[in-house]
């Protein structure tokens with residue numbers, strides 16, 4: 399079985415969030431299940447030279463973007479056994495920094511979506527399934543229907559679309575339809591690509607793919623309600639059992655505290671070595687050095703989704719408690735400013751690092767005792783999984799994948815791997831943090847919860863099996 403993943407980011411080449419982790423890890427897990435899974439990504443300027451230098455140039459072709467033809471260079475790199483294709487266009491991807499957020503994202507990703515389909519005959523890979531991810535690749539399924547189905551090469555290709563975050567939809571002005579995608583007005587209706595007067599790439603993936611998945615069961619249920627549905631709950635309800643939730647895993651080889659080269663001290667389960675990481679991080683970040691002070695970590699995009707309003711609301715109160723908080727993230731300037739200002743007032747207790755930093759992220763997972771994710775909504779969330787793998791106990795709000803992967807600790811039975819609260823309420827969160835701190839100070843319970851968290855299976859094994867089953871379903875002759 400041949401499956402082509404199309405996405406806008408993938409570790410270790412280019413990453414802004416959890417999507418990259420998934421694209422870097424799931425194909426490897428599928429490969430182990432006998433599936434020839436490959437990946438196609440844009441060839442961004444920001445991909446480190448250590449990778450671009452080893453890419454093999456295959457050839458270049460022309461890709462139609464509306465009425466124009468654009469250059470598309472095709473490069474290939476086999477990494478960790480997985481074949482990655484990188485599509486090059488100097489103007490769209492090769493000559494600018496960053497991944498998203500450019501004024502012409504509609505054009506950049508219209509090009510990429512079209513290019514993914516256009517290059518297939520040239521890479522000698524005829525996939526049985528194209529598996530697209532999030533809005534950046536949402537137009538692949540509609541473009542396949544519109545421009546390629548008449549060609550026998552493409553006729554039997556099935557499509558799967560995975561929603562990693564419904565909030566980002568890629569909605570662009572009406573003109574995009576004809577001028578960039580080469581589609582007629584008939585595609586612009588509420589049951590097709592139209593969304594609030596614009597053209598939605600996200601909706602394209604949802605409406606035109608054979609199957610839709612999202613990254614946890616709870617999120618699959620949530621997004622069918624108006625509260626979480628971002629205006630697409632109707633379209634998602636319409637899918638019925640063509641939508642399923644399959645929880646993400648993590649690359650447990652890369653995220654392994656016993657071998658992670660970024661840590662100050664590597665460890666399996668040793669509390670002492672974990673504390674040594676904490677002491678070193680305190681020193682590096684200029685915080686008060688005390689290995690007994692409970693440290694709470696956060697590694698996150700600084701956006702409203704991540705529950706930062708709750709934290710802002712009670713941060714003054716929290717700073718009265720005996721704890722340290724380390725925040726690594728970047729994003730909304732409002733949060734960046736607020737947290738930086740608070741860090742100036744509490745230098746011993748609060749460290750705020752505004753940047754994207756893979757090494758520091760891993761050091762925080764390894765050094766912290768607790769990991770805070772009070773999200774408004776969370777499709778899956780990988781932070782809590784990585785944290786548990788590194789023995790840092792998650793404090794989460796019960797939503798989406800956080801709800802599916804974190805079980806509240808029960809002191810009576812000794813079961814559970816974290817702490818959680820239900821309502822999006824700052825004092826409920828504060829209460830839960832304080833409860834976690836009280837358990838931290840009871841060594842018997844603490845040992846138990848850390849053991850539970852570290853013993854969990856956060857690998858891709860089970861979920862890869864579920865994807866395989868889904869692929870088999872859409873390829874079966876009785877599928878309709």
Ligand code: ADP
Nearest residue numbers: 415416698699727753754755756759779780781
């Ligand atoms: P999302 O995809 O919504 O950003 P996830 O929890 O699913 O959230 O995944 C976030 C991923 O990005 C994790 O691997 C996390 O460690 C990483 N990450 C987030 N912010 C940073 C940062 N500032 N520096 C390094 N890694 C980060």
